[in-house]
Structure formats: C-alpha cells, structure tokens
Amino acid sequence: MSSASSIDPQRIGFLFNHDELHQVAHIAPIISALQRQAPTARVEVITSSERQAEAVRQFLDPALPTPAFWSIRPNRWSRLAENMLGKMVPLNRLSSLKRSTDLFRHFDALVVPETTTTFLKKNHPSDRPKLIFFPHGAGDRSIGFSPEISLFDYVLLPGEKTRDRMLEAGVIRPDNHCIVGYPKFEAYVSRPPVKLFDNDKPTVLYNPHFDPLLSSWFRFGEQILDHFADQTAYNLIFAPHVMLFQRKLLASVEHRLLKFRQRIDPRYAALDHIHIDTGSTRSVDMTYTSAADIYLGDVSSQIYEFIQKPRPAIFLNSHDAKWQGNANYEHWNFGPVLDDIADLGPTLEAVSPLSDPFRAAQTRAFAHSFDMDSRESPSQRAALAIAEFLALP
The missing domain is CATH 3.40.50.2000 (Glycogen Phosphorylase B;)
Structure with a gap:
C-alpha cells in the first residue's frame, strides 16, 4: 500500500469518462464521504463533458469545500472518427485517456466506474495512479466479470454475489477488494416517487x-x-x-x-x-x-x-x-x-x-x-475502504 507524505497530501481523482450519465451515481456519492473521511487528502473530480460535471455536482455536500474539477473532453478528431465508425468503438473515451496521461500521473489514485480506464495499465504500466474500481451495476452478464478487472489495484463491490463471481473468475484476489454496498441506492433514497400517468392502471x-x-x-x-x-x-x-x-x-x-x-x-x-x-x-x-x-x-x-x-x-x-x-x-x-x-x-x-x-x-x-449495512451508508463504507487502501491519514 502507498504511504501518505508528510509534505504533499495524496490526490484522489474520481474519473467520469463516458458518453452518458448512467455511471455517475455509482461513485459520485463517495466524493463527499471521502472528503470527510480523509480531510487532509485532495479529493478531485475529472469529467469528459459538462453534462457529467453538472451531474456530479448534484451529489456533493454543499457544507464541504467544492472539489477541484478537471476536464478531459475528447478532441474533435476522435469525435469525428467515432461518428464515422457509427460509434462502435469508444474512441472518445480512449482518446481522452491517452491525452490525459500526464494529468493522471499527478494523482495517487483514480476511482472509476468502468473498465475502459484499464487502458492506462495496458499502455502505460506504472504504480501511479492506483486504479480503484466500483462496477456500475450489480447485474449477471458475463461482461461484468471480464479479465480487464484484474488490472485494477483495488475493487469496491456492492455485495457477495459480485465478489463470489469475481473471485471464481480470478479477476480479484482475497486481499484487493472490499464489499461496501450500493451508493446508488443511497443517492436517491429520499426522493419522492413520480406519477407519470393520470390513472391508476398497473x-x-x-x-x-x-x-x-x-x-x-x-x-x-x-x-x-x-x-x-x-x-x-x-x-x-x-x-x-x-x-x-x-x-x-x-x-x-x-x-x-x-x-x-x-x-x-x-x-x-x-x-x-x-x-x-x-x-x-x-x-x-x-x-x-x-x-x-x-x-x-x-x-x-x-x-x-x-x-x-x-x-x-x-x-x-x-x-x-x-x-x-x-x-x-x-x-x-x-x-x-x-x-x-x-x-x-x-x-x-x-x-x-x-x-x-x-x-x-x-x-x-x-x-x-447488495450488502445493506444499516450502521453506515455505502458511501461511508467506500470512503473508509479507499482511505485504508491508500493509508490516508
């Protein structure tokens, strides 16, 4: 595990690098929780669109200092190439990662909700930054247990099912993961239901x-x-x-x-x-x-x-x-x-x-x-796991 410096605080980036917003709520609630858990660390946000940045801001605690935001928007050539290929290949995401490797080296760790980020390990093998993964969902498809997950340094998990299948697939080890629950449930728990139809039909x-x-x-x-x-x-x-x-x-x-x-x-x-x-x-x-x-x-x-x-x-x-x-x-x-x-x-x-x-x-x-521990919220449990993994004071 990495040790905290007495001079420079550790920098932890929450990286959102996708075309859409469906991954945001899976890790965004952890940002403020980690600020509270490790107040001496520098917790920052990296997004690839203003829509993502705005979505992330909705999960931040206004009582805490606003994290620094960094943009890694794809360039026009990767957007053009991806459009020409019918958006079949995630060139925007890969381009954003490739062009931002210098930025990422300034971080001690990146917390991510998707596996494209393992590009950094495949193409730029390095101990910095550490990659911390939380899967965006708790489904059953085989893609959720793919070999790329083995490239992450640490994995946060919603419950026993995902842990058991990842262990069976050999993509996590007994010592590099932690079950923390499902932050997305926490994110929307207090929102009132929406009535979409003017009738009482099922x-x-x-x-x-x-x-x-x-x-x-x-x-x-x-x-x-x-x-x-x-x-x-x-x-x-x-x-x-x-x-x-x-x-x-x-x-x-x-x-x-x-x-x-x-x-x-x-x-x-x-x-x-x-x-x-x-x-x-x-x-x-x-x-x-x-x-x-x-x-x-x-x-x-x-x-x-x-x-x-x-x-x-x-x-x-x-x-x-x-x-x-x-x-x-x-x-x-x-x-x-x-x-x-x-x-x-x-x-x-x-x-x-x-x-x-x-x-x-x-x-x-x-x-x-889903591990529904009522004593601590999923974001608190995830923040504690990250702090322990990175030895944050």
Missing part, C-alpha cells in the same frame, strides 16, 4: 438492453410497443438502457456482433398510456424502476434495482439462450421467461400478484447482491 416498465445479441429490442421491440398500443388495461414506460438509442449501429465487443437499431414510430408517443424515454436523467436515476408495477426486460442490471421492492417481472428470451442453471441469467429466475411475444398478454394477466416462489427468489438474490 404500469409496465419495458427496459431492453443495448447489447445486439442479448437485447430483446431488435427482435421483439416493435411487437411489444404494438401490443401495448392496442390495449388500455396497462400503462407502459418504454425506457431502454440509455446507450440503445445513442447509436444507430450497435456493437457487442463481447459477442462480436453488429446490428442496426430500428427507429420508434412516433405514433406510440402520442398515446396517453405510453411514456417513452430513450435517454433522459430519469432513465438512470431509478425513477422508472420505482414507478413501475411490472418489469419487462432481458439482461439489464436495472432488474436488481427494481427488486429492491419485490414485484412481478417478465423476461424475454429473444436470442434462444439456454439460460437454466447459467449464472449469466440468474435474474431470469425472478419471473416467467417468454420465447414468444404471443404469450405476453396471458402472462401479464397471470403474473400479478407476485407468486411466493418468485418473491422468495427475488428476496434471496437481492440480499446476495
């Missing part, structure tokens, strides 16, 4: 992922919107993963697959019982997982945020997955799994109220996925 959240192999949108999306457009018994929130509609051509590095994303017919948005959101802040702040009565989706980690309060869930097997007994689809045990959209109507009628076996599965999985 509300379904359709939340497809963006991965071109795993997402139900490409095969079933239009049929699902048609189903809800042609009935009036349910409200529908269509709020996919924010990355689904940021690109016309979707690429899966994990599955080596490309697919063009179809557009949404504007007639759906004109209906009073359908609410469409393809990427606002409400898509990432648990507004919709809190407002819905029934979850409809495929592989998004948002299902784990939804089951904080157990409720009916339906899953769509659009890619003929052999999912039983597969840890990458553990969440498909929380409700019925459909291979055919013709079964959607009858399943919606049968899924409520939530059956005891599905309730038990959700409750067990939530407890395994």
Whole structure:
C-alpha cells in the first residue's frame, strides 16, 4: 500500500469518462464521504463533458469545500472518427485517456466506474495512479466479470454475489477488494416517487438492453410497443438502457456482433398510456424502476434495482439462450421467461400478484447482491475502504 507524505497530501481523482450519465451515481456519492473521511487528502473530480460535471455536482455536500474539477473532453478528431465508425468503438473515451496521461500521473489514485480506464495499465504500466474500481451495476452478464478487472489495484463491490463471481473468475484476489454496498441506492433514497400517468392502471416498465445479441429490442421491440398500443388495461414506460438509442449501429465487443437499431414510430408517443424515454436523467436515476408495477426486460442490471421492492417481472428470451442453471441469467429466475411475444398478454394477466416462489427468489438474490449495512451508508463504507487502501491519514 502507498504511504501518505508528510509534505504533499495524496490526490484522489474520481474519473467520469463516458458518453452518458448512467455511471455517475455509482461513485459520485463517495466524493463527499471521502472528503470527510480523509480531510487532509485532495479529493478531485475529472469529467469528459459538462453534462457529467453538472451531474456530479448534484451529489456533493454543499457544507464541504467544492472539489477541484478537471476536464478531459475528447478532441474533435476522435469525435469525428467515432461518428464515422457509427460509434462502435469508444474512441472518445480512449482518446481522452491517452491525452490525459500526464494529468493522471499527478494523482495517487483514480476511482472509476468502468473498465475502459484499464487502458492506462495496458499502455502505460506504472504504480501511479492506483486504479480503484466500483462496477456500475450489480447485474449477471458475463461482461461484468471480464479479465480487464484484474488490472485494477483495488475493487469496491456492492455485495457477495459480485465478489463470489469475481473471485471464481480470478479477476480479484482475497486481499484487493472490499464489499461496501450500493451508493446508488443511497443517492436517491429520499426522493419522492413520480406519477407519470393520470390513472391508476398497473404500469409496465419495458427496459431492453443495448447489447445486439442479448437485447430483446431488435427482435421483439416493435411487437411489444404494438401490443401495448392496442390495449388500455396497462400503462407502459418504454425506457431502454440509455446507450440503445445513442447509436444507430450497435456493437457487442463481447459477442462480436453488429446490428442496426430500428427507429420508434412516433405514433406510440402520442398515446396517453405510453411514456417513452430513450435517454433522459430519469432513465438512470431509478425513477422508472420505482414507478413501475411490472418489469419487462432481458439482461439489464436495472432488474436488481427494481427488486429492491419485490414485484412481478417478465423476461424475454429473444436470442434462444439456454439460460437454466447459467449464472449469466440468474435474474431470469425472478419471473416467467417468454420465447414468444404471443404469450405476453396471458402472462401479464397471470403474473400479478407476485407468486411466493418468485418473491422468495427475488428476496434471496437481492440480499446476495447488495450488502445493506444499516450502521453506515455505502458511501461511508467506500470512503473508509479507499482511505485504508491508500493509508490516508
């Protein structure tokens, strides 16, 4: 572990380097907690857009000194190249990292919510800065346990499930991680629920992922919107993963697959019982997982945020997955799994109220996925873990 200097305080940067805002709430609450935990350290923020910077500021404690903010915005050439490639390759993120290596060397550690930052270890091997990782979500997809995680110096985890799978995959060691809980829950715990519809009908959240192999949108999306457009018994929130509609051509590095994303017919948005959101802040702040009565989706980690309060869930097997007994689809045990959209109507009628076996599965999985220690908040626990790892006074 690194030792604190008696002359220069250690510098810890919270790095946000993504096109969208869905990763911010996973580590931003830790910033003020670390300022309180280690007041002699210099806690700073690094962002790649003004939208990110503004989102981070919303989580800062106004009673504490405002951290220094640094910008690593991508240059125009990387933006042009990424656009020409249909945004299939994260050239903006990689460009921002490459051009900012001199800045990063001035930091003792960087706290990050995504794995692209391991570029710094692959291309500029060095003990400085240390890389501290907190995954943005607690889902089951295999990408969440990828070999890149082994390049991090320290890993903060939401619960036992992620720890166990990372240990099994060999991407963390017994001595380089700590379970701290889920700061995103803390970030929105006191926010009142939002009423989206002027009626008391049950509300379904359709939340497809963006991965071109795993997402139900490409095969079933239009049929699902048609189903809800042609009935009036349910409200529908269509709020996919924010990355689904940021690109016309979707690429899966994990599955080596490309697919063009179809557009949404504007007639759906004109209906009073359908609410469409393809990427606002409400898509990432648990507004919709809190407002819905029934979850409809495929592989998004948002299902784990939804089951904080157990409720009916339906899953769509659009890619003929052999999912039983597969840890990458553990969440498909929380409700019925459909291979055919013709079964959607009858399943919606049968899924409520939530059956005891599905309730038990959700409750067990939530407890395994999130360590909900009531004595200290997740941000406090994360700040303490970081301070101990870096030997901050």
